[in-house]
Amino acid sequence: MGVREVTFEEYDACFRARGCRHWPWSPSGTRGQLPVTDVSWRDADEYTQWLSCVTGSPYRLPAESEWREVASPEATRLKRSAAAGQPLAANCRGCGGSWDGRASAPAGSFTPSELGLYDLIGNVWQWMADCRDIAGHGSECRKRSVGGGAFTTRRSVALTLPRAALTAGTRDRNIGFRVVRDLETTAPVARASCEAEGTP
Numbered sequence: 001m002g003v004r005e006v007t008f009e010e011y012d013a014c015f016r017a018r019g020c021r022h023w024p025w026s027p028s029g030t031r032g033q034l035p036v037t038d039v040s041w042r043d044a045d046e047y048t049q050w051l052s053c054v055t056g057s058p059y060r061l062p063a064e065s066e067w068r069e070v071a072s073p074e075a076t077r078l079k080r081s082a083a084a085g086q087p088l089a090a091n092c093r094g095c096g097g098s099w100d101g102r103a104s105a106p107a108g109s110f111t112p113s114e115l116g117l118y119d120l121i122g123n124v125w126q127w128m129a130d131c132r133d134i135a136g137h138g139s140e141c142r143k144r145s146v147g148g149g150a151f152t153t154r155r156s157v158a159l160t161l162p163r164a165a166l167t168a169g170t171r172d173r174n175i176g177f178r179v180v181r182d183l184e185t186t187a188p189v190a191r192a193s194c195e196a197e198g199t200p
Contacts, residue, residue: 001062001070002178004107004118005035005126011047019050027173033106035124035176041144041168044127044177051179058182061129064145066180068161071120071148074113075159078121082155092122094155104151104174122158124176125150132165143167150174 008031014020024038039047041061048059078088087096089111091104099105108118126148131141143165149158152174166175 005176005178007033008036011036014047014050035107037176038171040171041127059179062180064128064130074120090122091151092153092158127177
């Protein structure tokens with residue numbers, strides 16, 4: 001699981017290499033280490049394909065079950081802080097940080113979870129791999145999962161590990177993503193197949 005959310009800097013590298021076709025808009029005009037936003041599920045999936053080709057390792061978006069497994073202990077930790085009247089090590093509305101309700105924070109600005117992961121809860125919603133197309137699976141899934149809440153999400157909601165279903169083409173200033181790398185059981189990505197698909 002990615003330690004941090006994918007940043008503008010990382011996504012911009014994909015765009016400049018022509019692996020990603022969309023240039024995401026930044027609300028503040030700042031990019032760099034802010035989590036990339038204004039990206040759809042399709043944009044995020046395109047990034048994972050490019051990253052797989054560049055590194056030779058298979059990357060993808062996390063399944064919701066995988067994300068919840070690592071986020072649940074973090075929600076428990078933050079609930080303890082809330083019960084003790086302490087600011088939460090997260091970016092949400094009412095969490096107690098300087099970005100609350102105003103903007104996303106640079107990736108990794110808060111204390112990591114016990115598993116060493118940053119910003120599992122709040123900051124920006126994160127795209128998941130799961131299909132949430134209630135009309136049934138067709139040739140292309142129309143709705144995908146997002147989870148975790150964002151800087152605009154109320155603390156009481158963020159701590160419940162919220163999720164939603166959005167159309168795969170949705171782009172918003174508070175939706176980003178993180179990636180997962182498959183390990184030993186998956187064969188490396190063949191460079192030739194990447195070139196055949198037109199990915200740099």
